[in-house]
Amino acid sequence: MAEFVNVAVDAMGGDNAPLEIVKGAVDAVNESSHVKVYLTGKEDAIRSELSKYTYHKEQVEIVNAAEVIETAEPPVMAIRKKKDSSIVKALNLVKEGTCDAYVSAGSTGATLVGGQVIVGRIKGVERPPLAPLIPTEKGCALLIDCGANVDARPSHLVQFAKMGSVYMESVMGVKNPRVGIVNIGAEEEKGNALVKETFPLLKNCPDIHFIGSIEARDIPAGYADVVVCEAFVGNVILKMYEGVGATLIKKVKEGMLTSLRSKIGALLVKPALKNTLKAFDLEQYGGAPMLGLKGLVVKTHGSSNSVEIKNSILQCITFTEQNINQKIKEKITMEEN
Amino acid sequence: MAEFVNVAVDAMGGDNAPLEIVKGAVDAVNESSHVKVYLTGKEDAIRSELSKYTYHKEQVEIVNAAEVIETAEPPVMAIRKKKDSSIVKALNLVKEGTCDAYVSAGSTGATLVGGQVIVGRIKGVERPPLAPLIPTEKGCALLIDCGANVDARPSHLVQFAKMGSVYMESVMGVKNPRVGIVNIGAEEEKGNALVKETFPLLKNCPDIHFIGSIEARDIPAGYADVVVCEAFVGNVILKMYEGVGATLIKKVKEGMLTSLRSKIGALLVKPALKNTLKAFDLEQYGGAPMLGLKGLVVKTHGSSNSVEIKNSILQCITFTEQNINQKIKEKITMEEN
Numbered sequence: 001m002a003e004f005v006n007v008a009v010d011a012m013g014g015d016n017a018p019l020e021i022v023k024g025a026v027d028a029v030n031e032s033s034h035v036k037v038y039l040t041g042k043e044d045a046i047r048s049e050l051s052k053y054t055y056h057k058e059q060v061e062i063v064n065a066a067e068v069i070e071t072a073e074p075p076v077m078a079i080r081k082k083k084d085s086s087i088v089k090a091l092n093l094v095k096e097g098t099c100d101a102y103v104s105a106g107s108t109g110a111t112l113v114g115g116q117v118i119v120g121r122i123k124g125v126e127r128p129p130l131a132p133l134i135p136t137e138k139g140c141a142l143l144i145d146c147g148a149n150v151d152a153r154p155s156h157l158v159q160f161a162k163m164g165s166v167y168m169e170s171v172m173g174v175k176n177p178r179v180g181i182v183n184i185g186a187e188e189e190k191g192n193a194l195v196k197e198t199f200p201l202l203k204n205c206p207d208i209h210f211i212g213s214i215e216a217r218d219i220p221a222g223y224a225d226v227v228v229c230e231a232f233v234g235n236v237i238l239k240m241y242e243g244v245g246a247t248l249i250k251k252v253k254e255g256m257l258t259s260l261r262s263k264i265g266a267l268l269v270k271p272a273l274k275n276t277l278k279a280f281d282l283e284q285y286g287g288a289p290m291l292g293l294k295g296l297v298v299k300t301h302g303s304s305n306s307v308e309i310k311n312s313i314l315q316c317i318t319f320t321e322q323n324i325n326q327k328i329k330e331k332i333t334m335e336e337n
Numbered sequence: 338m339a340e341f342v343n344v345a346v347d348a349m350g351g352d353n354a355p356l357e358i359v360k361g362a363v364d365a366v367n368e369s370s371h372v373k374v375y376l377t378g379k380e381d382a383i384r385s386e387l388s389k390y391t392y393h394k395e396q397v398e399i400v401n402a403a404e405v406i407e408t409a410e411p412p413v414m415a416i417r418k419k420k421d422s423s424i425v426k427a428l429n430l431v432k433e434g435t436c437d438a439y440v441s442a443g444s445t446g447a448t449l450v451g452g453q454v455i456v457g458r459i460k461g462v463e464r465p466p467l468a469p470l471i472p473t474e475k476g477c478a479l480l481i482d483c484g485a486n487v488d489a490r491p492s493h494l495v496q497f498a499k500m501g502s503v504y505m506e507s508v509m510g511v512k513n514p515r516v517g518i519v520n521i522g523a524e525e526e527k528g529n530a531l532v533k534e535t536f537p538l539l540k541n542c543p544d545i546h547f548i549g550s551i552e553a554r555d556i557p558a559g560y561a562d563v564v565v566c567e568a569f570v571g572n573v574i575l576k577m578y579e580g581v582g583a584t585l586i587k588k589v590k591e592g593m594l595t596s597l598r599s600k601i602g603a604l605l606v607k608p609a610l611k612n613t614l615k616a617f618d619l620e621q622y623g624g625a626p627m628l629g630l631k632g633l634v635v636k637t638h639g640s641s642n643s644v645e646i647k648n649s650i651l652q653c654i655t656f657t658e659q660n661i662n663q664k665i666k667e668k669i670t671m672e673e674n
Contacts, residue, residue: 151529184569216580217583219577221583232532233569236519236553240553241577244557244585252610256609262608262609265603265607265609266606267602268598269593269599270602272592272602274592275595276589
């Protein structure tokens with residue numbers, strides 16, 4: 001028997017749990033014989049969903065968890081109190097070494113807190129960032145950090161740049177990824193205190209390909225592969241993608257329905273348009289990895305369907321097979337010399 | 338003779354100067370008999386442009402200035418050294434009381450620095466923010482601050498909320514404008530140190546309509562009329578509008594050209610689409626006011642054409658006639674009681 005990449009999946013997390021989560025897990029094991037999924041959550045509910053499908057039984061295991069952490073719950077308290085929740089049980093599987101990775105569409109806060117508290121940081125990593133892939137004209141870029149760790153220090157941002165470079169090179173196959181720091185102008189002397197302090201540190205970093213400042217306007221155009229910023233700014237960037245995208249698409253649709261002529265045109269362009277815009281959909285890339293932890297922790301959208309769950313699980317195979325955490329450890333330690 | 342609103346216009350600023358600037362000025366005085374424009378810059382060049390048009394001579398005056406401040410010049414130095422530049426001369430017209438307002442498509446940095454140094458702040462105003470109007474599904478919102486003053490303090494943000502409310506109510510006619518603070522979640526306990534400190538201050542502000550946190554995703558949807566944030570975040574929001582917008586429109590166009598069927602459709606939807614998207618164009622609103630100064634300072638896009646210049650000049654009439662600065666003074670002073 002080949003050795004599996006073992007992935008703990010929170011079967012109760014997200015808007016469509018457990019139905020879409022279980023379906024995504026089954027699809028993943030049916031697509032790859034390299035992966036084994038541990039579904040944590042209410043055993044009866046999971047078993048009843050699983051009974052709908054055929055799959056290799058040895059690739060799926062149920063780990064019963066009676067509790068569920070709701071999105072609205074304060075995360076620190078939830079992680080501490082709900083020991084028998086699907087999130088805590090799944091994270092514990094990673095902590096104890098049964099699993100290599102964790103995937104959840106549930107509470108972002110609980111995943112971020114639990115990732116740090118239960119799985120734990122790689123030695124030397126100051127802060128584990130949440131780093132979603134965002135679409136660009138040229139493909140995609142890693143936006144690092146979008147997590148809950150606001151008010152970052154320059155040394156954090158330098159580590160984000162290093163970890164992001166490892167991820168883009170080893171998981172996404174981008175050779176010598178271009179690292180940019182989000183700024184309000186292209187010149188080195190521009191920026192707030194954090195960016196001004198970080199800029200020379202990145203410039204003097206020998207093991208990344210730093211291209212300087214990147215203005216927010218140039219992010220969707222794909223000027224950088226690794227987009228470094230502190231979490232508050234990262235969150236604003238991610239949500240402007242969603243917000244401007246949603247509003248513009250709505251306007252385009254409205255515009256197409258204003259006259260009979262344009263309505264006919266709309267029918268003709270619809271299929272082609274749908275395909276092109278799909279390539280610019282934030283959700284196509286599966287989950288966002290939380291980097292710098294002793295195992296891989298992946299947070300997918302709360303609205304995830306089975307396709308996103310499947311992709312997030314399969315993403316864990318590359319991450320584990322490429323020894324990303326070993327590479328991160330080496331790159332972070334290099335900094336300390 | 339009716340009393341004019343006097344507007345100093347930097348005839349040499351922007352990519353299309355002096356041609357489009359002079360045309361915009363002429364169009365403005367031809368549209369309103371309430372305004373008089375002072376064009377600052379190279380007299381010969383301005384006179385030669387003016388000779389193309391007919392207009393009421395008493396509504397246009399030329400103020401010669403031999404120098405031009407380039408966009409790339411360090412602004413503090415430029416303002417100090419180039420006393421005979423079109424920007425410094427125009428700002429001086431406001432300072433000495435000849436003009437009520439200033440409009441420039443030239444160097445943003447020089448305008449921001451010059452606004453503070455030459456025109457000066459209203460007593461009590463800690464920082465004059467740059468506040469562009471941004472399109473939303475429901476109309477537009479004021480994004481305050483997008484200026485060069487990064488690393489703001491909570492008291493600055495409270496003043497931005499007050500000044501922005503005055504502007505939206507008196508210039509844009511929005512009754513009891515909704516004020517939101519940009520945050521990474523809707524809950525009061527979320528945010529970085531700045532937002533957490535500012536939130537209760539805004540909540541206890543009796544003279545604004547504070548609706549709490551606004552996530553970046555909800556800005557284009559129009560959840561708030563006054564969007565309060567510090568300048569770094571404001572700059573990122575503004576530029577994400579531009580960047581995501583440009584990339585999406587490009588994708589839509591590409592999508593429409595992928596097949597013969599969609600090409601025909603594209604021809605049919607084009608006129609309707611163009612109209613709808615125009616309503617979501619960042620440049621339609623004319624210039625961004627710099628609030629809290631002893632006169633009105635308006636910065637328009639570097640790429641401004643005559644329409645944007647005209648709109649920016651006409652905007653100064655409402656601003657002046659509505660006594661915005663008096664209202665800002667009252668609202669800011671109220672805070673000190």
